[in-house]
Amino acid sequence: MSEAARSENTGTPQQREEAQEQAQLLARAARAGAMRRTSATYAQSAATTRRSLLRNAALGGLAVAGAGSLAACGTAPAHKSVPATEATGHAGTDFSATEKVINFSNWPAYIDIDSNDKNKHPTLDQFKEQTGITVKYTEDINDNNEFYTTIDPMLAAGKDTGRDLIVMSDYMIPKLRENNYIQKLDLSNIPNHGNMTAQMANVPVDPGRKYTVPWASGFTVIAYNAKLISTPITSITELFTRPDLKGKVSLMAEMEDTIAFALFALGKDPAKFTDDDFNAAIAYIQKAKDAGQVRAYSGNDYLSDFTQGNTVVTMAYSGDVAALGVDYLKTVFPKEGSLSWYDNMCIPNYARHKANAEKLMNYYLQPKVAAELDDYIDYIPVVEGAVDALKTLDASAASNPLIVPTAQELATARQFMAISVAKLDEYTKKYLQVTG
Amino acid sequence: MSAQTANLGVPPAPAAAAESEPPRRRRRNHLPYLLLAPTLLWLVVFFVVPIFTSVSASVQEGSLDQGYALTWRWANFADGWNQYNGQFGRSLLFAFLCTVFCLLMGYPLAYFIAFKGGRWKTLLMALVIVPSFTSFLIRTIAWKTILSDNGVIVHALSSLHILGFTSAIGFTVGNHVLASPAAVVCGMVYNFLPFTVLPLYTSLEKIDPRLHEAGADLYCSPLATWRRVTLPLSMPGVVGGTLLTFIPAVGDYVNAQLLGNPNTIVIGQSIEHEFLQDSTGYPIASALSVILMAATLAIVLVYVKKAGTEDLL
Numbered sequence: 001m002s003e004a005a006r007s008e009n010t011g012t013p014q015q016r017e018e019a020q021e022q023a024q025l026l027a028r029a030a031r032a033g034a035m036r037r038t039s040a041t042y043a044q045s046a047a048t049t050r051r052s053l054l055r056n057a058a059l060g061g062l063a064v065a066g067a068g069s070l071a072a073c074g075t076a077p078a079h080k081s082v083p084a085t086e087a088t089g090h091a092g093t094d095f096s097a098t099e100k101v102i103n104f105s106n107w108p109a110y111i112d113i114d115s116n117d118k119n120k121h122p123t124l125d126q127f128k129e130q131t132g133i134t135v136k137y138t139e140d141i142n143d144n145n146e147f148y149t150t151i152d153p154m155l156a157a158g159k160d161t162g163r164d165l166i167v168m169s170d171y172m173i174p175k176l177r178e179n180n181y182i183q184k185l186d187l188s189n190i191p192n193h194g195n196m197t198a199q200m201a202n203v204p205v206d207p208g209r210k211y212t213v214p215w216a217s218g219f220t221v222i223a224y225n226a227k228l229i230s231t232p233i234t235s236i237t238e239l240f241t242r243p244d245l246k247g248k249v250s251l252m253a254e255m256e257d258t259i260a261f262a263l264f265a266l267g268k269d270p271a272k273f274t275d276d277d278f279n280a281a282i283a284y285i286q287k288a289k290d291a292g293q294v295r296a297y298s299g300n301d302y303l304s305d306f307t308q309g310n311t312v313v314t315m316a317y318s319g320d321v322a323a324l325g326v327d328y329l330k331t332v333f334p335k336e337g338s339l340s341w342y343d344n345m346c347i348p349n350y351a352r353h354k355a356n357a358e359k360l361m362n363y364y365l366q367p368k369v370a371a372e373l374d375d376y377i378d379y380i381p382v383v384e385g386a387v388d389a390l391k392t393l394d395a396s397a398a399s400n401p402l403i404v405p406t407a408q409e410l411a412t413a414r415q416f417m418a419i420s421v422a423k424l425d426e427y428t429k430k431y432l433q434v435t436g
Numbered sequence: 437m438s439a440q441t442a443n444l445g446v447p448p449a450p451a452a453a454a455e456s457e458p459p460r461r462r463r464r465n466h467l468p469y470l471l472l473a474p475t476l477l478w479l480v481v482f483f484v485v486p487i488f489t490s491v492s493a494s495v496q497e498g499s500l501d502q503g504y505a506l507t508w509r510w511a512n513f514a515d516g517w518n519q520y521n522g523q524f525g526r527s528l529l530f531a532f533l534c535t536v537f538c539l540l541m542g543y544p545l546a547y548f549i550a551f552k553g554g555r556w557k558t559l560l561m562a563l564v565i566v567p568s569f570t571s572f573l574i575r576t577i578a579w580k581t582i583l584s585d586n587g588v589i590v591h592a593l594s595s596l597h598i599l600g601f602t603s604a605i606g607f608t609v610g611n612h613v614l615a616s617p618a619a620v621v622c623g624m625v626y627n628f629l630p631f632t633v634l635p636l637y638t639s640l641e642k643i644d645p646r647l648h649e650a651g652a653d654l655y656c657s658p659l660a661t662w663r664r665v666t667l668p669l670s671m672p673g674v675v676g677g678t679l680l681t682f683i684p685a686v687g688d689y690v691n692a693q694l695l696g697n698p699n700t701i702v703i704g705q706s707i708e709h710e711f712l713q714d715s716t717g718y719p720i721a722s723a724l725s726v727i728l729m730a731a732t733l734a735i736v737l738v739y740v741k742k743a744g745t746e747d748l749l
Contacts (some may be wrong), residue, residue, distance in 0.1 A: 145714075146712050149711075149712050149713060149714065149715050151499040151501055152501065152715050156500050156503070157502055171621075179501045228586075247612065247615060248610075248612075277441075288698065290699070292697070292699065294698050296615070296696070296698065297698060302473070308581070308585075309584065309585055309586040310580075310585045310612075425715075425716070428713075428714070429714060432714055433519065434714070435698065436706050436710075
């Protein structure tokens, strides 16, 4: 620093004054966002001063930062990951008894909404009446992978994510469990645990449902805007190749969904495919992208472009479009097949209100509550007896194939193949190269 | 001028009083650094340290779940470059086009306001700036509605066969404006125009109009006066304006994200993608950021040197 002062001390008083005035001028010019050209002498003297100042400031900064950067090199996880079979998750202190709250993160448009007030959710309000627990409901999950990467740093560092309950799709559960990021449930808080449908009670990603409770189940299908195309769309192949849809197609950013569609289009089975099939699917998607067919790879926000009419055809989650209630926005089960999936509530490590969250899981496992929820969101109930409850609640909904799928739809629906976490990471990485 | 600047918080040079009053020298010597301290601290915490962490992360290996280790894996740079060089090129191209269009549109605008604005000057400048009072993001999303595929503008452009022409030259895709390179560049020009106009206006406004009269008196045509007098005097504004536009434009990803399509992905989106979508992506994302910073710095240095305005940097 002293060098800067010294350089200002050289020269005649008049030069010094000039340099000083120049520095002030520049400061003023910079403040006004202007850069003013000045005479060569001024510029030179000012430049010398400023350069040495800059140099000294930079050196000082380097010294401080150098010390800090050594410490910053590399980060260690708070805990080593353990095999999924042994994982129990890491419990924090449970404040459930004193804090009657649950911080619940879910996907957009995935819960019932009061017809008079869109900020009210009747099922959550009933839960509050019964238990006195307030649910802070946030719709901040737009994409499984993106959400996982958001909470990952906190969980890896052994910190609370600020969430007590999150909803993740089937294929993410092994990843969360392998890293030991979700907690084992206390089944004594969930007496309705036995209410799950037989299909949902024993899933490969969580046998016996010790860590997760299903929220809803559905299909990945196609939706189109009947006002904007004359010929209805019936197949996945059309989605990827039909010329009149160029630049009007939205695919999912979610690897599982779009790969499954490409596999269907190639005549493969998403429930049973090889690495070669996967690579062929990637190439198929790349081809459509290069041809300008694809307008966007979207998360759950695909609906905004679709309702504005910017995308004419989109991959869609089965209930979403029906829930919009617009008659010219049609949902189609593609003839090649559709992907079937289920979403699961789980409790991340160090959640402050684990017991409360378990109470909410238990609440949604009641047939009547599940019927009320699924009647609104148009997804498939995961609770035994919910369909019967739905018949008394809303007879028309019970005949809606999106909520109660027919044998025909179930026949072509496939679940995504169960893959190891390492495989999932490899596939996700490859898929990211096509989308970004 | 110097009487005014004294009030602007710029500390007087420590040397001024040094010779006549030695005892006061020490006290006055510290003042500039004391005043600088908050800024320096700010820079160290929010600029120097992040740069070091970023550079350090760019040679690490691992994943968020397993932890990262500093292994000096320089291959991250090669991997990042090999995978995303197209996005780098696109970012630079978009930023260059944005800067050129901003300059072509901003210069006449600033010139008009500075010399012909008269008493409306302040109002006109306010009009240039006022749109920025609304959030950048909201304004860009608004364009999505304005240029919606079924909106009036797109219908008009389509009926006039303008979209047919722009599609043919690869500026737009099909019969729509959104989700095309043109939409991205237009969005960038719209968002960055004030950054070009402000410095241009400030430098043009300072030019004495009598210089124009002098030019005319010396038998210069208006064009020659502009070329030989106004333009050289406004060069600092041109350089400042283009830098203020180009540098943020290279890293911008909001416009490409909201107005582009999967074939207009820029490097900012790729960095975000690696960072947010891939739990092993931090090193590549950091390597990409470092490459971007280095490239931008190199371009700016060459530009400033060529533009002959060493007094700016």
